[in-house]
Amino acid sequence: MLPQSRRGSRWPRTIRIRQDASVTTAEPTIAVARDQVIDRVADHPWVHHDGERAVAKAAEKFGTMFGISSLGTISIEEIGSTISTPKLFQLYFHKDRGLTNSMIERCVAANFDVLALTVDTITGGNRERDLRTGFTSPPRLTLKSLLSFAMHPRWAADYFMHEKFELPQLKDYVKEGSNISVSVGDYFSTMLDQSMNWQDAADVRKKWGKQFCLKGIMSIADAKRAVDIGATAIMVSNHGGRQLDGSRSPFDQLAEIVDAVGDKIDVICDGGITRGTHVLKALSVGAKACSGGRLYLYALAAAGQAGVERALENLRAEIERDMKLMGCRSVDQLSRDNLRLR
DSSP, X not given: OOOGGGSEEEOOOOSSOXXXXXXXXXXXXXXXXXXXXXXXXXXXXXXXXXXXXXHHHHHHHTTOEEEEETTOSSOHHHHHHHOOSOEEEEEOOBSOHHHHHHHHHHHHHTTOSEEEEEOSOSSOOOXXXXXXXXXXBSOOOOHHHHHHHHHOHHHHHHHHTSSOOXXXXXXXXXXXXXXXXXXXHHHHHHHBOTXXXXXXXXXXXXXXXXXXXXXXXXSHHHHHHHHHTTOSEEEEOOGGGTSSTTOOOHHHHHHHHHHHHTTTSEEEEESOOOSHHHHHHHHHHTOSEEEESHHHHHHHHHHHHHHHHHHHHHHHHHHHHHHHHHTOSBGGGOOGGGEEEO
């Protein structure tokens, strides 16, 4: 299978009147500035001690929507009071309905803009790399992990000399919300409600009462059901390829889902976005926005907030430059006429 970045070629249009390319969308249902969403990724302190705080500040500087997860390491309240740009919360549907309802209520109180209910993680995927390395969050102290820490002294000092690992959304409800080491796969399999159904999703939307997104939609049938329950957006996502083995990429599913429901609901391409040209391809197919995590996590690891800002700056520059090369003055001019799919 070709990498996502090679499956579609941009089709340039030349000898057209061009000024500065504008990458601002015209009032999308989810107000995604510059067509980018900083994706919700758990365990940021593994990458850099400033974690979500650094990413949130960088996102605010660029006017980009920022999201945190149920498994985030800073609280809903802190993000709500820290940044003024649009905020999204990724909700995992727990067996403990009190915990699920508590997170929804806290997001309402903190003036979050969007709630994204994750629907593709009712059980953990077979994350073979995590099984091989013994990855847990927070790290379990074993002989193997201690040797690894010794081989990476700068990382170890950065991690252990800053604030204690904590999952503030969970800590009052489950022991896994404290400093108990557990793998992500085990957490999904034991703590999330495997009986979650469409009525549950509709109930979450009703309780939330604001813009509501379903994350993990990969089929036309599910996209139509999302419309039926009143969702305002869907994220076409395979959870970074870490859940269902062999799942197609979000970009591969994008066109048929946009054709089916794109006139009724905002469709976001989640994952596989590491360059500005990837954003342009997804928008040309019909996505209203793109989101990603890896595109900024490497930058966060390298240089903290400054690294994330540089990554977003590069992404914006690529989008603007390549829009000009394609002969497009605004996002509204992007269409499938700009692409030749292989």
